[in-house]
Amino acid sequence: MKLDTADRDILRLLQTNSQLTMKELSEQVNLSITPIHERIRKLEKSGHIDRYVALLNRKKMGKALLVYCNVTLDKQRRESFEEFNEAVKRMPEVMECCVVSGNFDYLLKVVAEDMEDYNNFYQQNLSVLQSVQHISSFFVMSEIKSTTQLPV
Incomplete structure (x- = not known):
């Protein structure tokens, strides 16, 4: 179309x-x-409109901390990717997960209440996955632009 x-x-x-x-x-x-x-x-x-949603204010929902994580897997095997993909799909804290090229395998966008909440997520959900070798976390200090609108 x-x-x-x-x-x-x-x-x-x-x-x-x-x-x-x-x-x-x-x-x-x-x-x-x-x-x-x-x-x-x-x-x-035609799929140009994928779905209709309500966009919630994450801060008002108690998720003030925004974190980007670079994740590197231990082995570049299909089983490792599949295990990680399935695990991340079950983590509500992970808002976005992308396979990327470069020095790491995944880029995650994670929301948490605060640093303690993120630390619990990190230790109990992310770092316990057998396929994960390394995680780098980047804490957002200020959002300059955040949109869901695609250029049309």
């Missing part, structure tokens, strides 16, 4: 506020409600 200007406008608006009504979208995109509804259904069906 090729996106036209109206599709891109709809996506921009929904990224800003996914609770906009069809009427509000139609007014801002200059299309009637029926075409807006049809376009959104097509964008959902």
Whole structure:
């Protein structure tokens, strides 16, 4: 599906506020409600719209500490990667996990209440995995930009 200007406008608006009504979208995109509804259904069906979520304020939810972790596995074997991948999927503290190229294997984005909470997570969940050889933790002092909006 090729996106036209109206599709891109709809996506921009929904990224800003996914609770906009069809009427509000139609007014801002200059299309009637029926075409807006049809376009959104097509964008959902094609996978351009993956899902709708509520973004919570992590600090108000008691997760004030943001940590990035570089993780290196002991062996570059499929079993090690599979073990680590499955374990991380079960850790609610891990917000993002990416396999990366370079001097380490994974980059994790982790939230915690405070340093003590992170230390417990580190010692009880992350460092106990047999495949983990090394972990480097970087504590975020200030967030300059944090967004979920993709450029459209």
